[in-house]
Amino acid sequence: xxxxxxxxxxxxxxxxxxxxxxxxxxxxxxxxxxxxxxxxxxxxxxxxxxxxxxxxxxxxxxxxxxxxxxxxxxxxxxxxxxxxxxxxxxxxxxxxxxxxxxxxxxxxxxxxxxxxxxxxxxxxxxxxxxxxxxxxxxxxxxxxxxxxxxxxxxxxxxxxxxxxxxxxxxxxxxxxxxxxxxxxxxxxxxxxxxxxxxxxxxxxxxxxxxxxxxxxxx
Numbered sequence: 001x002x003x004x005x006x007x008x009x010x011x012x013x014x015x016x017x018x019x020x021x022x023x024x025x026x027x028x029x030x031x032x033x034x035x036x037x038x039x040x041x042x043x044x045x046x047x048x049x050x051x052x053x054x055x056x057x058x059x060x061x062x063x064x065x066x067x068x069x070x071x072x073x074x075x076x077x078x079x080x081x082x083x084x085x086x087x088x089x090x091x092x093x094x095x096x097x098x099x100x101x102x103x104x105x106x107x108x109x110x111x112x113x114x115x116x117x118x119x120x121x122x123x124x125x126x127x128x129x130x131x132x133x134x135x136x137x138x139x140x141x142x143x144x145x146x147x148x149x150x151x152x153x154x155x156x157x158x159x160x161x162x163x164x165x166x167x168x169x170x171x172x173x174x175x176x177x178x179x180x181x182x183x184x185x186x187x188x189x190x191x192x193x194x195x196x197x198x199x200x201x202x203x204x205x206x207x208x209x210x211x212x213x214x215x216x217x218x
Contacts, residue, residue: 026179027137031144033176034059039066041153041167042141043181044133046106046189046204047160049078050171051141051148055088057118063149064120066174069156074122076108076129078150080142085130088116088147097218098194103132104139106185106204108150110193121149129191137181162186 030040030051037059040051050067052059054077064071079085082099091099091111099109113128122128131150133139142148152160153175155168164180172178188203197213199206 026177027141027144030141030177030179034145034148036176037062038176039063039174040141040148041161041164041171041175041178042138042148043135043179043184044131044138044150045135045185046133046187047162047184048153048164048167048181049133049138049148050151050153050175051078051145053145054078054121054147054149055116055118057120060118060120060149062174063151066171067151067154067156068170069151071120072123073156074125074128076131076150077113077117077121078131078133078138078142078148079146080139081132084142084147085111085132089113089128089130092195094216094218095194097216098192098212099130099132101212101217102205102209103130104134105132106134106187106189107131107209108189108191108201110191110200111195127193131189135181137179141179160186160188 033040034053042049042051052063082103089111095111108129108131110127110129117128154161155170162184164178190203190206190209191201192199192209
């Protein structure tokens with residue numbers, strides 16, 4: 001995202017690449033849907049995500065239902081920036097350094113949550129995965145909506161979605177807005193707990209993550 005030039009008009013916070021699914025009308029419709037407790041599909045640099053207000057237990061439950069996902073299998077917290085993550089999590093100094101090194105990017109960072117994050121999102125656990133997508137449309141949406149669920153827009157057990165044309169009808173029929181950002185890479189994010197030095201899932205940038213954990217520059 002880039003700042004608007006000074007045109008004398010008010011910036012509504014929904015800047016994004018209009019050639020990549022990020023036109024203001026589509027983003028505003030998606031943001032309004034999230035505010036109403038509905039679900040949206042949005043692009044990231046890895047796969048398409050299923051977004052609900054991550055701080056609203058009812059909306060989060062709707063995301064679980066749509067995916068047919070086990071409630072004990074937690075969802076991640078999609079957020080616009082590392083600084084914004086500090087409003088809902090309590091990362092250590094080490095975890096914060098790691099987040100600043102790898103986010104935005106295809107890495108999910110497991111840290112301690114605070115009380116604003118509902119139990120339903122984490123399956124009652126005291127830690128949550130934080131995802132800051134490296135995608136201008138996703139971050140423009142997150143800037144407007146606040147934290148969203150960061151989970152692939154598929155029915156559990158099926159493959160991740162890299163094109164909106166591949167959305168399962170069971171998902172498409174239950175979302176209020178779909179932002180088409182073209183085909184995504186399809187890579188999974190690497191899931192890592194930097195405080196414990198644990199990689200829970202190897203994906204994009206796993207080698208760089210391992211190198212950082214082996215010799216933290218802090």
